[in-house]
Amino acid sequence: MTSQNTKTEMLSGAAMVIRALADEGVEYLYGYPGGAVLHIYDALFQQSKVKHVLVRHEQAATHMADAYARASGKAGVVLVTSGPGATNAVTGIATAYMDSIPMVVLTGQVMSHLIGGDAFQETDMLGISRPIVKHNMSVRRPEDIPYLIKKAFYIAQSGRPGPVVLDIPKDMTMPNERYPYQYPETLKLRSYNPTAAGHPGQIKKAVTALLQAKRPIIYSGGGVIMGQASEELTALARKLNYPVTNTLMGLGAYPADDSQFIGMLGMHGSYEANMTMHHADVILAVGARFDDRVTNNTKKFCPHATIIHIDIDPASISKTINAHIPIVGLVKPVLAAMVAQLEQKKTKPDSKALESWWQQIEAWRSVHGGEYQQDTPVLKPQAVIEAVSRITKGEAYVTSDVGQHQMFAAQYYKFNKPNRWINSGGLGTMGFGLPAAMGVKLNYPDADVVCVTGEGSIQMNIQELSTCKQYGLAVKIINLNNGYLGMVKQWQDMNYESRYASSYMDSLPDFVKLAEAYGHVGIRVTKPEELEPALERAFALKDQLVFLDIHVDPKEHVYPMHVPGGAMHEMFLSKTKRT
């Protein structure tokens, strides 16, 4: 509310952009300048509340903002110029979209009167981004800027989160044209009003079904992480003593060290998680979307199960797998309501059935407990991740790129806290890992931030080592160097009789020298006995970026792995064993 005697401030469009971000509580803006956004950069220069991080490629700006959002739950903000600046951001926008991550991307645009005329550095960013955003908008009148920025944040962060693009023609930001500025405190849209609390009747039904279960499982996903509902999930699981599995996006929502945790499920999920899913009679799916990397063949998916599905997005429910008890709502209030109901109920879970269910699960656990060959002369990637997990006590922020190293990190790092595991699941974007680690480190300077990567992926955004130097981002890079695009090679081993079509990368750089050239510390590890001392040294160097180039077994495969076209419980367990 403005009182009558306070004079409304008059600001230029450019100044309004920055001021609105400050009023929204934005500390960092990730971006790259260019003609169409120079007025905005000039406004940025003239204040100190919002700080700008200059990346070396716009894709990195989007991943930094995205990773900040994954760690904090709040939207990350990106500023890029029109044309190539905007198109360079596209992969990062799609990455955030696929994983439902809140992000606000401000893209410059040519002057309004030039739009549509193939002007210099003009691209139809609204058209390009439309299929990969939650929403996009353009500024048509400078005085709308505060409202549009508020709207962008509101849409990005509410309901099912996602990226929002705001396209800003240059003439909307003219420094000498001033307009009254007022940042709206709240906003209501008649056409957008996501429900929060689930339907009480459905919640009741779900609790009853859960209590009747003989072979239950809780399958939780990224929605619990971004929905900040790890506490409620843990309370519910403990109350019931039911097994918990997490998707790749859900890791950390339930502590990995807890005995009720049975690992990740899906294509590279644990044997016990996939077996437990397949044989379950009740599945409680929470903030997870039955992705094809989880379900395997949907026709053969969990044939015995009654499925309860909690999701804020009705379109996620019964999309690939039919839900018997759908609950549309935010996971946090819905889980809290379920816990509250359980506390009042006299009925308890069937302890006898549960006991034999747990016996069965323990038996599955002992079949393939994630073992891999020990005491080999060449380092195993799994051993590296286990060592990192041990040294950082399962408390580091771990980002990753895409490939075998990503799966090893997911399987062998013990995530005990939510929002610590930061990876691109839905789009599978190589090049995500390093900028993501940077985004986290910048915002959590005291935390250990590890980027698990491969020699293929790291080269997709390696230029960001320069940004790290400029901003003192002391991340630890664990380069699981197997000399191959390992995940591709694994598929070629399994499906193409080891014909390695373009999965071997010749002429790799000397990563140690490269790190040094950028002003960082590089350490090479080639033997198992070198690993621990190298890691100790790296984590002791608190203020330095350390690039650990770790040579690991090029022949290693990720197991378990779903048999293509099979059910959840059909897996390859090693190069020679399958279920």
Added chain:
Amino acid sequence: MRHIISVLLENESGSLARVVGLFAQRGYNIDSLTVAPTEDATMSRLTLVTHGNDQVIEQITKHLHKLIEVVKLQDLSESAHVERELMLIKVKATSNEQRDEVKRCADIFRGQIIDVTAKTFTIQVVGTSDKLDAFIEALKGSVIMEVARSGVSGISRGEKTLTL
């Protein structure tokens, strides 16, 4: 199954592209599409005809709802409704015999001849899509020069409305 979905849409630039893009992106069918402003200038009403099994239609309505600019929608075919489509059809009519035949046909379908030249008739027919199909079929004996159809528009019967 064929469905007629009516959507109230914020009258903003790009909102129509978003609806059409959704169908293209997710591989849904659009059999016809009409859109125009309503009595409230801030909203357009869009009516689209699509087909698919129940699961597909459910996903379509859910995804339409998700679009930020979609204010409200209704699957008209789920309950009693009226639907109409308008067609303008130009046929060759040179001989007297031809002209009589086309006129007779138009009368049966309650069509109106809205443009006449020495060689052509342009007829306007309004009705359900089936009726328009039948009219085209009935004119098979004549030479059809051009067909312009509006796509289906519809409204529920009785008290039920699709309004704010």
